[in-house]
Amino acid sequence: MKYIIEPKNLTQFKKFLNKPQITDLRIGLEEVSSGLIFKMNIDDLNVYLQKMDTAKISLQITRIFHESELDNLKKIFLKLNWPKIKFIFYSDLGVYEVIKKLGYVNKLVYDANTYMTNASDINFFLKLNQYVVVSNQISYYEMDELLKKVTRPTIIYGFGKSTIFYSKRPLLRNYFLYRNLNYAYNEPNYYLKEEYRNDFYHIYEDQHGSYVYEPKFYYLFDELFMLKNVEYAIISCVDMKSKLFEQVVNGYLQNNSSFLLTNPDMFYKGILKEKSVLLKNEVAKNE
Numbered sequence: 001m002k003y004i005i006e007p008k009n010l011t012q013f014k015k016f017l018n019k020p021q022i023t024d025l026r027i028g029l030e031e032v033s034s035g036l037i038f039k040m041n042i043d044d045l046n047v048y049l050q051k052m053d054t055a056k057i058s059l060q061i062t063r064i065f066h067e068s069e070l071d072n073l074k075k076i077f078l079k080l081n082w083p084k085i086k087f088i089f090y091s092d093l094g095v096y097e098v099i100k101k102l103g104y105v106n107k108l109v110y111d112a113n114t115y116m117t118n119a120s121d122i123n124f125f126l127k128l129n130q131y132v133v134v135s136n137q138i139s140y141y142e143m144d145e146l147l148k149k150v151t152r153p154t155i156i157y158g159f160g161k162s163t164i165f166y167s168k169r170p171l172l173r174n175y176f177l178y179r180n181l182n183y184a185y186n187e188p189n190y191y192l193k194e195e196y197r198n199d200f201y202h203i204y205e206d207q208h209g210s211y212v213y214e215p216k217f218y219y220l221f222d223e224l225f226m227l228k229n230v231e232y233a234i235i236s237c238v239d240m241k242s243k244l245f246e247q248v249v250n251g252y253l254q255n256n257s258s259f260l261l262t263n264p265d266m267f268y269k270g271i272l273k274e275k276s277v278l279l280k281n282e283v284a285k286n287e
Helices: 009-017 044-052 068-081 093-102 118-126 140-147 171-180 240-251 259-263 280-287
Strands: 002-005 025-029 059-060 085-092 108-109 152-161 165-166 191-193 199-207 209-213 217-219 228-234
Touching: 002 025, 002 240, 009 025, 009 240, 025 044, 044 059, 044 068, 068 093, 085 093, 093 108, 118 140, 152 240, 171 199, 228 240, 240 259
Parallel strands: 002 228, 025 059, 059 085, 085 108, 152 228
Antiparallel strands: 152 217, 165 209, 191 199, 199 209
16 A cells, blocks of 8 residues: 655655655645645745655645636646656646646546545546545445446545535635624634534635534544555645654554554544445345
8 A cells, every 4th residue: 555645844744755665745735725734835846846856746736716716727837847746636627627738637636525436436537537536425335345346546535634514715704704703714723613512623714715624533544455446545634733643654654553542532433434325236125
């Protein structure tokens, strides 16, 4: 199993970049990436890319773009040191069209996470892209069944917090204005309290919209080696302290799950252990 690691900040990025065991990093790009992922500007990124002998850095550009934003996206992409970029993870098909015209379809990974829940969709997008990221919004049982039917290797999320809600609307800003509250809307430490459970959902807003993250860190570990047609697993740092995340990364690289014992209340299987849909063959049996 290969791991794609998302560093938390510049210090961690530099450390991971110089760690031989880590072969793949994924970061954001300022102006065109959204959410809590660590981001770099295009000029600083190109400095690092120029020094590299092999492609190791991938970009997460999974937000949705307005038509008016695509020209700026093209300008940024024209500055990018493409030969040194490994993959571009994207969700908006406008990004696909821009990169197709630049001639780098071989670097594209389709990552519309909540949509990729069946083999037919995945196989369709595998024809257009180098890889597809399988949704983590289905159970492990369903994921196992799905991956037996895909035509090529895929990418899955192995560890992290899911974005369970995304809106392009400035929800925090609008709420504070409506309630006449004098709070900075773009502070990173706001949480929503679950009404009937003791769960807190991190809510975050940037210039591209609002995001709500699940309350705990989901994980696959031993299961990763039993799944078919998976080449990479993404290990994400969103909402985790740097020191603990480095323990998580080392745990995956060394095949040692002891990090799960450090803060057991933080980790869970989430929907991975639940059945979210009724499969076709099960419907037939019940007819």
